[in-house]
Amino acid sequence: MDKLFSKLRIGEKIGLGFALVGLLFVGVVWHDRQTLQGVLGDYQQLQGFGLRKSLALEIEIELAAVRDAEKGFLLDRREAFAEEASRRLQNLRDKVAALAAVDQDSRQTADSLLALVTTYQKSFDTVAEAWRVMGLDENTGLQGAFRKNVHRLQELSAGYNVDRLYTLLLQIRRSEKDIALRQDPAYRERVRKLLAELQQAVETSELQTPVRQQLLSELAAYASTFEPYAESALKAGNINGGKGPFRDAAHRIEALLKAYHVANLEASVLQLRRREKDFLLRGDDSYPPMVVEIATTIRAQIAASALSNADKALLTGLLQDYQRDFLALVAQSASISVLTREMNEAAERIAPLVKQNVDQANQMMAARLAEIEVSSAASVRGSLIVMACAIALAIIFALAITTRIVRPVRQMAGLLDDLAYGRPTSHVPTVSDGRDEINAMGESLNALVDHRMTFLRWWKESMDEVSARRELLQAGSDEEKDEAMKDLRAATIAKLQQLNAIRGRLLQHGERVREVSQRIQAAPGSVSAADATALEHAALAMATLFEVLAREDAPAAEDMPAAASTPTSSA
Known part of the structure; x- marks a missing residue:
């Protein structure tokens, strides 16, 4: 981690910190957006349920209007009611088509409704056409036909009364x-x-x-x-x-x-009309046989009369046509009853399905509302958790980056304090090839400490050697000479050790120069600022060490005053 952070400059670290914090808050915003999209989806789903319920109610209203128009047609038998029913059925189809576009469940319900509506419409059209054949009023259809014949028969019967x-x-x-x-x-x-x-x-x-x-x-x-x-x-x-x-x-x-006399002909015709109207009024199946029986009686009366054959044929023909048309009307009435029953059965199948659709929409809306309440509470908790985690991570990132910046600065401040008021023995931790400005400051400060320690140790060893030589020159006895030689030997060994240390450091700087040169050779024509700085620092360090070694070549007599002055000035 330290090596990674050393590759970044201070501005890059600060920028990285802000970027990480920004990413955290972008994540929070993204989470909030996802939550809002979920809420919007829930709202749209509720809106779909509401639309489904609204369309179901509209379908129910249109169905009621269709049934009203149907009842109006069956009671008054006017074409205006049939046209109203057709128009309402088309509106009902449009509502069902709109319901099919809401969702998959609604589409299935709409398909079932459309099939039932189609069946009902076919039944209604068949009933309406049957009534047109039967006669929408007393002057049309089968009813108009037999009424025309019986009116003519009634007029003629009055002429024979x-x-x-x-x-x-x-x-x-x-x-x-x-x-x-x-x-x-x-x-x-x-x-x-x-x-x-x-x-x-x-x-x-x-x-x-x-x-x-x-x-x-x-x-x-x-x-x-x-x-x-x-x-x-x-x-x-x-x-x-x-x-x-x-x-x-x-x-x-x-x-x-x-x-021109037919006994009771007019009375019989009136009795015939009475039973005819009883059937038209009540629809009782007992009346058609009565009509047939009275018609048979009238034919017998005509046959037994003294009328001419032409008059008998005219009256009998009118009576036959009347009976034929009346019985056709009776059969048509029976067919209309069956068709009306089938139409009512089709309509009765539609109403429960519409009600079931309304109930299902209400149940789904209530269940979805409960789910939305639970998910909303969970979303609120999740948002709070995400926000808290984002804030905690932002604090952790800020502390981590700040610590990576402040800790080496604090260490350098302590090292500088040691340089000013004591003898530093530690170094600031650094990473080689780092781009961090604080890392570069640490390397420079470590080099300063090393140079100072080198000069101080060199100055001390030189002073020990000078003292040993002085004592050797001033020794009067062999014991004093032996002691002085021992000190001089120890001082010489210490200087040799220091020289070996300087040699090792020169080798390190030389290796650094070699590495930089290899990178330059690998990418000719491009020298980075970091490589240039590394070369500069290595050259200066080598120059400093060579200066120390150059002083070692000076005469011993000249070393004493030099050694006495140089470390002092360096310190």
Whole structure:
């Protein structure tokens, strides 16, 4: 780690510290961004659940509107309700398509809904078309067809209803005979009155115009011939057996009435209409057989009448067409009942699915809200932990980098203090080939300490040698000479040891110079500032050591004063 930090300058260390702290806070910001993205994703998911619920409610509303339009069509049978139902169904399809775009679960639900809506729409269209065939009102479809036939039959039946006319004719004939029997003028007045009623009844009847005119003509003939007969019968009692032109006219009138008389035809037709309307009103299956039975009775009445074959064929044909169309309407009504039931079943399958979709959206939203609350609390705790760790790591990085800068400065301050007030024995720890300015200061300070120690030791050894030589020269006895020689030998050995140490240091500086030269040779033309400084320091150190060695070559006599002065000045 020290070697790594020595490769960095102080500014680079400070920049690295700020970069590390910045990276930590970038990591914190990234973590916060991820948290915010998670919150945004949760919000979007909740929004999707809300949209799903909203669309489900809109689908439910549209379905209710479709059912209302359907009921309106079935009750009033108006095309406007069918068009409204089709428009609402299209809106319902659009809502289902929007639901399918929310998420995968919604897409599955939407597919099921779309299939059911398609089935319902086909059923509704089939029911609507069946009602169009049956008749949306009394004038269209099968209903209009049989109604047209029965109206024509009813009109014709009124033209064959001569019961009252025949009754009046019989009353006239009875009063006519009473005149002959009783010769009472009151019966003549009664005949006149009944003739007036019969004439008025013929005029207001629904008989065919030629028949009505023929009857009126015969009535006029009867009236004109009846008066002479009545006068003769009342005065002379001459009745001629009750015969005469009036009697022939009465017979012709009776023949005409019998030729256009079908007993109870109009009543039977009215009874037929009653049972028809009962079925249309109630839809009870017991009424169609009644209609068929009454139609059979009417056909029997027509067949038993004195009508012409053409009139019988006309009435029978109208009755047959009516019966055919009515039975077709009955069959269509049964088909509509089945189709309506199928349509209701399809609609009833849609409603639970829509409700299930709403309930599912509510449940998923509630569950997701609970999960978001838990994850939000965990995210808050995680953010606090990340922030605390970032702050702790920032403090650790700051302390580590600051310590790497401050500790060698503090050591150099202590070493400088030793240089100023004592004899330093330690060195500042350094790393070779380091780029750190403080490392370079430490190397320079270590070199200063080494030079100072070298000069001091050299000065001390030189002084010891000078003292030993002086004592040798001043020794008077052999013992003193031996002692002096021993001291001189010790001093000489110490100087040799120091010379060996200087030699070793020269070898170190030489090795450093060799390494730098090898790097220069490996990259010719480029010399780094660090290599240039290393060469400079090695050259200066070698020059200093060579200066020490140069002083060793001076004469011993000159060494004494030099040795006495040089260390002092160096110190």
